[in-house]
Amino acid sequence: MVSALTAGLVFGLSAGVAPGPLLALVITQTLKHNAREGMKVAMAPFLTDLPIILLSWLLSTQLANFSHWLGLVSLVGGCYLLYLAYQSFRTKPVTFTLIEDQPQSLRKGVLINALSPHPYLFWLTVGLPFIFQVQKEGMFAPLLFIAGFYSLLVGSQVFLAIIVGRSRVILKSKGYLLALRILAGMLVFFAVVLLKNGLVLLGILR
Numbered sequence: 001m002v003s004a005l006t007a008g009l010v011f012g013l014s015a016g017v018a019p020g021p022l023l024a025l026v027i028t029q030t031l032k033h034n035a036r037e038g039m040k041v042a043m044a045p046f047l048t049d050l051p052i053i054l055l056s057w058l059l060s061t062q063l064a065n066f067s068h069w070l071g072l073v074s075l076v077g078g079c080y081l082l083y084l085a086y087q088s089f090r091t092k093p094v095t096f097t098l099i100e101d102q103p104q105s106l107r108k109g110v111l112i113n114a115l116s117p118h119p120y121l122f123w124l125t126v127g128l129p130f131i132f133q134v135q136k137e138g139m140f141a142p143l144l145f146i147a148g149f150y151s152l153l154v155g156s157q158v159f160l161a162i163i164v165g166r167s168r169v170i171l172k173s174k175g176y177l178l179a180l181r182i183l184a185g186m187l188v189f190f191a192v193v194l195l196k197n198g199l200v201l202l203g204i205l206r
Contacts (some may be wrong), residue, residue: 004134004141007190008148011126014183015149016156017176018088021116022109026157027164027171029105035165037105042157044109045150049119053146056123060132070132071201074194077125081191088184091177129194 017023022044030038113119134141163170170176199205
């Protein structure tokens, strides 16, 4: 239970503060309008991700007896986490070019998140193997994983919207870049876990 919640929190925080389409829109709307508009964008995953989660959960039950397929998915997920870690390590101070328009923040956030490949890649290649692993601990473990993930995915972006609304220099600070690098290290750890699990499921490791 604790490991499921911890993994969800780490993944959620990493996804929340790492530069990407949704965070870019959160910051842009905050700078152009106010923190409230940025917070609306941050709420978009609550509206877009439920079908992806349900599909991943369904696949985890269907693939439970097909260890080789799940092993391959775990390997892909591990590689994807390594890619995300690499992206976090090489992040540079964030800058934005602003163009005036109507807020429509929640609508923009939903469209950006629904059309972005990141939620689909995460849940089908990372979330799926972790749900498969933690559901062995009971039905509440996957719920804790999901709750931890979204509490910090959305919460961290809401927090950044508030901070950026008060001071624009946060995204250029050494503290922000250091936090990204620490989280990248955590992603590498979970990538190794996924890669190891994938090799075990494929019968290459014991």
